[in-house]
Amino acid sequence: MNVLKVKNYDEMSEKACSILLDKINSVPHPVLGLATGSTPEGLYKKLIEEYRSGEVSFKDTTTFNLDEYIGLSMDHPNSYHHYMKDHLFQHIDIDMEKAHVPNGDVTDVQSECKDYEKIIHENGNIDIQILGIGTNGHIGFNEPGTPFTSRTHIVNLAESTRQANARFFGSIEDVPTRAITMGIETIRESKEIIVLVSGEKKAEALSRFINGDVSESFPASILQKHNNVTIVADEAALSKL
Ligand code: F6R
Numbered sequence: 001m002n003v004l005k006v007k008n009y010d011e012m013s014e015k016a017c018s019i020l021l022d023k024i025n026s027v028p029h030p031v032l033g034l035a036t037g038s039t040p041e042g043l044y045k046k047l048i049e050e051y052r053s054g055e056v057s058f059k060d061t062t063t064f065n066l067d068e069y070i071g072l073s074m075d076h077p078n079s080y081h082h083y084m085k086d087h088l089f090q091h092i093d094i095d096m097e098k099a100h101v102p103n104g105d106v107t108d109v110q111s112e113c114k115d116y117e118k119i120i121h122e123n124g125n126i127d128i129q130i131l132g133i134g135t136n137g138h139i140g141f142n143e144p145g146t147p148f149t150s151r152t153h154i155v156n157l158a159e160s161t162r163q164a165n166a167r168f169f170g171s172i173e174d175v176p177t178r179a180i181t182m183g184i185e186t187i188r189e190s191k192e193i194i195v196l197v198s199g200e201k202k203a204e205a206l207s208r209f210i211n212g213d214v215s216e217s218f219p220a221s222i223l224q225k226h227n228n229v230t231i232v233a234d235e236a237a238l239s240k241l
Contacts, residue, residue: 001223001230002231003230004232006234006235008198008234012042012197012198013041013045013196016043016130016232019128019232020032020130021047023128024058029062030062030127031124031125031127032129033064033126033130033131033187034084034088035130035140035196036080036083036087039132040130041087047088047092062098062123063094063098063100064101064119064123065100065102066141067182068081068101068179068180069178070105070176071105071176078168100116103180114152116182117183120186127191128193129193131195132195133197133206133209134160135201135202136161136205137205137209137220139187139220140182140187141155142181142187143157143161143219144158146219147184149185150186151185152181152182152186153180153181154180162177184219188223192228192229193226193228193230194230195223197231197232197234197237206231206237207241210231210241211241
């Protein structure tokens with residue numbers, strides 16, 4: 001894994017933006033894997049700025065988000081559909097038919113998982129996947145203990161994840177208990193992976209991610225075995241290495 005050290009959150013977002021722009025501008029029909037949460041917000045802001053200044057068009061881009069809560073409607077303010085629309089999609093020229101986020105508001109969630117996996121494959125898999133990392137090592141919503149061979153599936157969210165995400169909801173009780181996530185195997189099939197890590201609260205996780213054993217108890221560790229991973233991390237996140 002290649003580690004790019006940057007000063008702070010802003011530089012991390014800048015670097016991630018320029019990596020994505022290079023990909024979008026060099027592949028005829030780029031397929032991007034996208035994440036939500038606090039980490040990629042700065043990246044999305046920069047992508048919008050680049051779009052507004054005419055540096056990039058998303059017309060030919062297809063996107064797949066990593067995950068979505070089960071039980072929230074698409075227009076719920078805390079759904080990842082809403083997050084993506086708000087932070088990126090409504091500000092750029094992407095064809096919304098090509099902007100995929102799992103739908104957690106369906107009666108047959110199993111079929112939704114199968115279909116999501118199928119469309120990713122039909123699009124030739126992901127060219128470049130953006131990931132954040134949970135303090136417990138989760139990637140997407142693949143919590144510790146998830147098999148490395150998993151495909152898009154339903155997860156029970158770890159208590160620590162619900163607690164971490166309660167900041168977006170009024171209280172922990174309002175955070176859904178289940179979600180759909182791309183599986184670890186699905187993520188591993190991405191041709192290139194960019195992991196963004198910022199802040200001291202991620203320092204322990206980043207250290208284990210880079211130097212720890214490859215183990216299902218720390219899902220991100222499997223990326224040590226991928227042949228094209230770049231970690232863009234700021235000084236605070238790298239402070240425990
Ligand atoms: C979000 C996702 C999660 C987050 C992780 C870090 O789509 O899949 O794995 O990347 O929980 O979240 P933040 O960036 O809020 O610290």
